[in-house]
Amino acid sequence: MMTVRNDDDISHINRFKEGDPSAFEAIVLKYQDKIYSLCRHMLGNAHDAEDAAQEVFLKAYQALPRFQPDASLYTWLYRIAANTCLDHLRKPVFESLFGPSGEGEGLVHDRASEAPSPERLYQSKQTDRALQEGLGKLSPKLRAIIILKEIEGLSYEEIADSLAISMGTVKSRIARAREELQKVMKKFREQNPQ
Amino acid sequence: MSCSKSNLVSPYLDKEMGADETIAFEAHARGCSRCAQKLEELRALHSAFSAVQSHQAPYGFSTRVLARAAELEKKKAPWYFAPLFVRFAEAAVLLVVVTLGILAGNAMTNGVPGRMAVNMTASLSLDLFEAAPPGSLGGAYLALMEAGNEK
Ligand SMILES: [Zn+2]
Numbered sequence: 001m002m003t004v005r006n007d008d009d010i011s012h013i014n015r016f017k018e019g020d021p022s023a024f025e026a027i028v029l030k031y032q033d034k035i036y037s038l039c040r041h042m043l044g045n046a047h048d049a050e051d052a053a054q055e056v057f058l059k060a061y062q063a064l065p066r067f068q069p070d071a072s073l074y075t076w077l078y079r080i081a082a083n084t085c086l087d088h089l090r091k092p093v094f095e096s097l098f099g100p101s102g103e104g105e106g107l108v109h110d111r112a113s114e115a116p117s118p119e120r121l122y123q124s125k126q127t128d129r130a131l132q133e134g135l136g137k138l139s140p141k142l143r144a145i146i147i148l149k150e151i152e153g154l155s156y157e158e159i160a161d162s163l164a165i166s167m168g169t170v171k172s173r174i175a176r177a178r179e180e181l182q183k184v185m186k187k188f189r190e191q192n193p194q
Numbered sequence: 195m196s197c198s199k200s201n202l203v204s205p206y207l208d209k210e211m212g213a214d215e216t217i218a219f220e221a222h223a224r225g226c227s228r229c230a231q232k233l234e235e236l237r238a239l240h241s242a243f244s245a246v247q248s249h250q251a252p253y254g255f256s257t258r259v260l261a262r263a264a265e266l267e268k269k270k271a272p273w274y275f276a277p278l279f280v281r282f283a284e285a286a287v288l289l290v291v292v293t294l295g296i297l298a299g300n301a302m303t304n305g306v307p308g309r310m311a312v313n314m315t316a317s318l319s320l321d322l323f324e325a326a327p328p329g330s331l332g333g334a335y336l337a338l339m340e341a342g343n344e345k
Pocket of ligand 1: 197198199200222223226227228229230
């Protein structure tokens with residue numbers, strides 16, 4: 001199992017176990033964007049993402065007293081988040097996939113740091129739409145793994161830890177997810193020529 | 195037809211290979227048009243992800259989480275500690291008792307409409323519950339209603 005020892009996290013966890021209420025707040029503030037973003041990409045809309053992300057932190061709050069200090073806090077949080085999102089997606093009434101952004105959602109920013117030209121911006125918006133479309137069509141398990149790899153930038157080992165699967169499964173799922181994404185995006189571009 | 199080594203393209207791109215494996219794959223890809231093409235495609239896909247917007251947690255998110263965590267703590271207090279289904283069970287029993295009371299009142303006062311109306315009013319009056327001591331069925335009912343209203 002991957003262990004990324006993070007002194008900040010260890011200190012937060014120890015303080016939490018000693019009953020310091022500000023420790024949990026520090027954990028939430030540190031990881032809220034990462035967890036929310038994962039939920040937002042997994043569930044496709046702001047409302048469900050907020051619900052799921054809140055649930056993740058409440059589950060963590062209840063389970064933290066039993067958290068093993070040698071484990072990595074962030075892959076542990078990702079694991080809770082991935083499972084929570086998979087649970088949400090299993091609900092038969094789940095219809096809100098990949099709807100519009102909700103009001104009050106935080107700043108949405110492009111990951112490219114330089115200011116893009118209008119043409120480039122349009123292209124990247126088209127690409128973004130094609131990718132969102134592609135992600136929405138992937139099975140939840142493939143979606144989770146490609147988000148962790150391509151958007152969150154986790155290593156295979158961290159992904160294996162986060163999703164509680166073997167390295168072999170990580171490899172084969174990432175390859176399959178990319179293949180399916182390519183197919184869906186190709187189709188999307190054919191249907192939505194620039 | 196695809197190359198038997200095409201499954202190495204993804205781990206190569208992700209730098210998840212050992213040094214020897216990497217060198218061997220690069221040598222292979224130079225002579226294999228399928229793997230070379232697949233590598234190009236996956237590189238393009240990878241760079242497409244740089245255009246994906248990442249999201250920040252909405253304004254007030256941490257406050258809402260902390261408030262809910264505080265609620266969890268409050269529930270550890272003796273009265274609230276009762277699981278939800280127990281509270282529902284109490285409410286269900288209460289409902290049956292009230293209904294039976296109304297039916298019984300109805301039967302007893304059959305033919306005396308004026309009296310029945312008074313009984314009905316008394317049965318449904320919330321004054322009964324307000325007088326209930328905390329922790330009683332009435333208290334449970336009121337708390338349940340309050341919890342419902344908060345939603
Ligand atoms: Zn090849």
